[in-house]
Amino acid sequence: xxxxxxxxxxxxxxxxxxxxxxxxxxxxxxxxxxxxxxxxxxxxxxxxxxxxxxxxxxxxxxxxxxxxxxxxxxxxxxxxxxxxxxxxxxxxxxxxxxxxxxxxxxxxxxxxxxxxxxxxxxxxxxxxxxxxxxxxxxxxxxxxxxxxxxxxxxxxxxxxxxxxxxxxxxxxxxxxxxxxxxxxxxxxxxxxxxxxxxxxxxxxxxxxxxxxxxxxxxxxxxxx
Amino acid sequence: xxxxxxxxxxxxxxxxxxxxxxxxxxxxxxxxxxxxxxxxxxxxxxxxxxxxxxxxxxxxxxxxxxxxxxxxxxxxxxxxxxxxxxxxxxxxxxxxxxxxxxxxxxxxxxxxxxxxxxxxxxxxxxxxxxxxxxxxxxxxxxxxxxxxxxxxxxxxxxxxxxxxxxxxxxxxxxxxxxxxxxxxxxxxxxxxxxxxxxxxxxxxxxxxxxxxxxxxxxxxxxxx
DNA sequence: TGAAATCTTACAGAAGCTGTAAGTGGTATA
DNA sequence: TATACCACTTACAGCTTCTGTAAGATTTCA
Numbered sequence: 001x002x003x004x005x006x007x008x009x010x011x012x013x014x015x016x017x018x019x020x021x022x023x024x025x026x027x028x029x030x031x032x033x034x035x036x037x038x039x040x041x042x043x044x045x046x047x048x049x050x051x052x053x054x055x056x057x058x059x060x061x062x063x064x065x066x067x068x069x070x071x072x073x074x075x076x077x078x079x080x081x082x083x084x085x086x087x088x089x090x091x092x093x094x095x096x097x098x099x100x101x102x103x104x105x106x107x108x109x110x111x112x113x114x115x116x117x118x119x120x121x122x123x124x125x126x127x128x129x130x131x132x133x134x135x136x137x138x139x140x141x142x143x144x145x146x147x148x149x150x151x152x153x154x155x156x157x158x159x160x161x162x163x164x165x166x167x168x169x170x171x172x173x174x175x176x177x178x179x180x181x182x183x184x185x186x187x188x189x190x191x192x193x194x195x196x197x198x199x200x201x202x203x204x205x206x207x208x209x210x211x212x213x214x215x216x217x218x219x220x221x222x223x224x
Numbered sequence: 225x226x227x228x229x230x231x232x233x234x235x236x237x238x239x240x241x242x243x244x245x246x247x248x249x250x251x252x253x254x255x256x257x258x259x260x261x262x263x264x265x266x267x268x269x270x271x272x273x274x275x276x277x278x279x280x281x282x283x284x285x286x287x288x289x290x291x292x293x294x295x296x297x298x299x300x301x302x303x304x305x306x307x308x309x310x311x312x313x314x315x316x317x318x319x320x321x322x323x324x325x326x327x328x329x330x331x332x333x334x335x336x337x338x339x340x341x342x343x344x345x346x347x348x349x350x351x352x353x354x355x356x357x358x359x360x361x362x363x364x365x366x367x368x369x370x371x372x373x374x375x376x377x378x379x380x381x382x383x384x385x386x387x388x389x390x391x392x393x394x395x396x397x398x399x400x401x402x403x404x405x406x407x408x409x410x411x412x413x414x415x416x417x418x419x420x421x422x423x424x425x426x427x428x429x430x431x432x433x434x435x436x437x438x439x440x441x442x443x444x445x446x447x448x
Numbered sequence: 449t450g451a452a453a454t455c456t457t458a459c460a461g462a463a464g465c466t467g468t469a470a471g472t473g474g475t476a477t478a
Numbered sequence: 479t480a481t482a483c484c485a486c487t488t489a490c491a492g493c494t495t496c497t498g499t500a501a502g503a504t505t506t507c508a
Contacts, residue, residue, distance in 0.1 A: 084328060091334045096342065104308060110315040118320065121356050121365065122345055132345050136370055137361035141345065146360055150465055186484090188467060194487060211485065213475075374496055410453090412498060418456060435454065437506070 001027040002116065005046035007037060007063065008078075009055055013101070017050065017078075020105040021112075037063060046073060048116060051095075053079040053086070061093055068094030070162075071127045074115040078103060128161040129221030131205070145203035152177060153196040156189075160209065160219035169216040193217065225251040226340065229270035231261060231287065232302075233279055237325070241274065241302075244329045245336075261287060270297060272340060275319075277303040277310070285317055292318030294386075295351045298339040302327060352385040353445030355429070369427035376401060377420040380413075384433065384443035393440040417441065 004026045008014040014030055021028040031040050034057040041049065049067065053060035064075055074096040079086065082100030090098045097111050124136045131142045138154025140147045149157065155177045159168055173189060174180060193209060200208050210218050228250045232238040238254055245252040255264050258281040265273065273291065277284035288299055298320040303310065306324030314322045321335050348360045355366045362378025364371045373381065379401045383392055397413060398404060417433060424432050434442050 084331060088330060088334050091338050094341075096338065106312060107308060110312050114315050114320065117318075118342060118346075121349055121351075122342075123365070123368075124370075125345055127345075134358070134361065134363070137358065137363045137372060139358065139361045139363075141347070144347075146348075148361060152466070185468075187469085187486095190485060191467075191487080193485090197486095213484070376497070409499075411455095411500085414453095414455060415457095415498075417454095421455095437453065 001025070002048075003027045003029055003044065003046045004112070005029050005031060005041055005044050005049045007031045007034075007041075007049065007055065007060070008052045009034065010052075013052075017108075020108060024109050026112075034058075038066060041067070047119070048112060049073055049075045050112075051075055051077050053077060053081055053090075061089060064090065064093045064095050069129075070164075072119075072122065072125060074119045076112065076115060078108075126158060126161050128164045128219060130224050131161070131221065133157060133161055140199075140203075142203050142205060147199050147203055149196070149199060152192050153199065156192055156196055157209075157219075160217060164219045164221060167212050167216050167218045173216065225249070226272075227251045227253055227268065227270045228336070229253050229255060229265055229268050229273045231255045231258075231265075231273065231279065231284070232276040233258065234276075237276075241332075244332060248333050250336075258282075262290060265291070271343070272336060273297055273299045274336075275299055275301050277301060277305055277314075285313060288314065288317045288319050293353070294388075296343075296346065296349060298343045300336065300339060302332075350382060350385050352388045352443060354448050355385070355445065357381060357385055364423075364427075366427050366429060371423050371427055373420070373423060376416050377423065380416055380420055381433075381443075384441060388443045388445060391436050391440050391442045397440065 002025075004021050006014060006017050006021075006028055008017060008030070018028040018030060029044055029046060031037050033040060034055055037058065051060040051063060055063075058066075060077060060079065064077065067073065067075060071094065075094070076097040076099065077090045077095045078099050078101055079090075080101045087098045096115055099108065099111060124134055126133045126135055131140065133140050133154070135154070135158055138149040138151065138157075140149055140154075140157070156173060159173055159176045170186070170189060177189075177192075193211075197206070197209055200206065205224075208220055208224075210220055212218060226249075228245050230238060230241050230245075230252055232241060232254070242252040242254060253268055253270060255261050257264060258279055261282065275284040275287060279287075282290075284301060284303065288301065291297065291299060295318065299318070300321040300323065301314045301319045302323050302325055303314075304325045311322045320339055323332065323335060348358055350357045350359055355364065357364050357378070359378070359382055362373040362375065362381075364373055364378075364381070380397060383397055383400045394410070394413060401413075401416075417435075421430070421433055424430065429448075432444055432448075434444055436442060
């Protein structure tokens with residue numbers, strides 16, 4: 001069943017939304033704690049997020065921005081503040097849809113369905129800043145440039161993107177790519193990072209993978 | 225420059241739209257003949273289509289449906305008929321956005337930009353009914369099933385999808401895949417069709433590629 | 449039934465991917 | 479500045495996957 005996360009603090013409205021989505025055959029998952037919405041959403045792995053704007057703690061806009069940095073999930077903003085300025089702000093932050101409350105259920109469902117359809121074709125595509133990576137084929141896209149990476153290189157880049165902008169330890173990379181924390185030969189990681197860098201530099205991403213001496217590697221996409 | 229096709233018969237409104245898009249740095253391409261909109265759009269290869277609903281000839285809805293069958297281009301419907309029913313119809317036919325006239329330019333541009341951003345990650349992805357194929361990697365998707373095809377099989381399927389639901393001649397397949405109309409050995413096509421079929425049948429598409437004796441092959445996605 | 453078209457399987461050459469090895473270059477610390 | 483450690487790069491050979499050839503089986507239509 002398709003899982004939809006709902007971030008809404010008004011209990012009455014929340015119940016209404018849950019009803020609407022469940023009647024339509026979705027699994028509606030309200031977020032319970034507004035202190036740590038991000039963690040809750042990360043654990044939930046929803047296929048779509050419905051966001052209110054006025055929330056206790058972080059605003060819907062802030063959440064939208066944070067979620068869209070890693071962004072493989074579509075975001076629908078639902079709010080009573082429905083001026084053009086609000087709409088432009090939301091869309092500017094990467095929101096996929098902006099609807100004014102109160103919204104007829106049929107409209108909400110139609111827009112939801114459309115988003116899910118579009119994102120269905122993007123399943124397995126990971127984003128980090130301006131680069132995106134198809135984790136099934138390791139197709140890398142960056143400003144209309146495309147490269148198909150080999151499996152090992154792809155797995156390394158995937159890990160770096162998923163954890164971006166954190167440093168990823170060498171041990172973690174070994175677990176993710178070779179399935180064992182005990183790296184018998186550390187050189188193999190260096191060889192593959194070297195190969196990955198060569199491919200990246202071909203499309204103008206020469207400096208993107210940086211080594212942190214003694215610790216591991218980071219993907220740097222800030223200045224891009 | 226990003227090319228946007230505009231299908232609108234009211235000259236005044238058309239001019240306004242062209243102005244809006246060109247000021248924002250897009251290449252605005254009005255459709256001139258309403259008798260053969262589809263051909264004109266096919267030649268134009270726009271990155272987005274703005275559609276009016278009330279048109280001489282085919283309605284915007286009909287056009288939307290036709291375009292979305294092959295659908296790799298996002299469609300924005302812009303209309304004065306802005307009831308909920310109209311909106312639901314448009315979205316149901318696969319339209320990506322539905323805006324009521326008159327629409328503030330900033331809103332139109334924001335929605336346009338959002339669509340272009342989303343579809344940017346879908347570049348190279350071809351659709352035919354419920355199946356989609358990434359032409360860079362030959363990743364085939366069908367109802368949450370995924371297969372990565374080899375290059376030759378991918379090229380054949382690509383051709384069949386592009387021309388679906390027409391029959392594709394054997395000679396045409398030879399040109400598309402091997403770059404020569406003169407098929408020295410016809411068997412190689414059969415071998416690769418056989419391999420493609422084996423992969424397709426693994427994901428429930430056993431009967432999708434049909435041979436038309438003496439002519440060629442068709443992709444049948446109607447009953448799916 | 450017979451001929452033509454289509455399908456299927458096995459096989460070997462070619463191409464690309466992967467890890468090993470060995471040597472070079474850079475950096476922190478005493 | 480010397481030394482040890484860490485990181486980088488290139489070449490190479492085994493392995494896997496892909497591709498076309500060949501040969502025989504099966505289907506279709508007259």
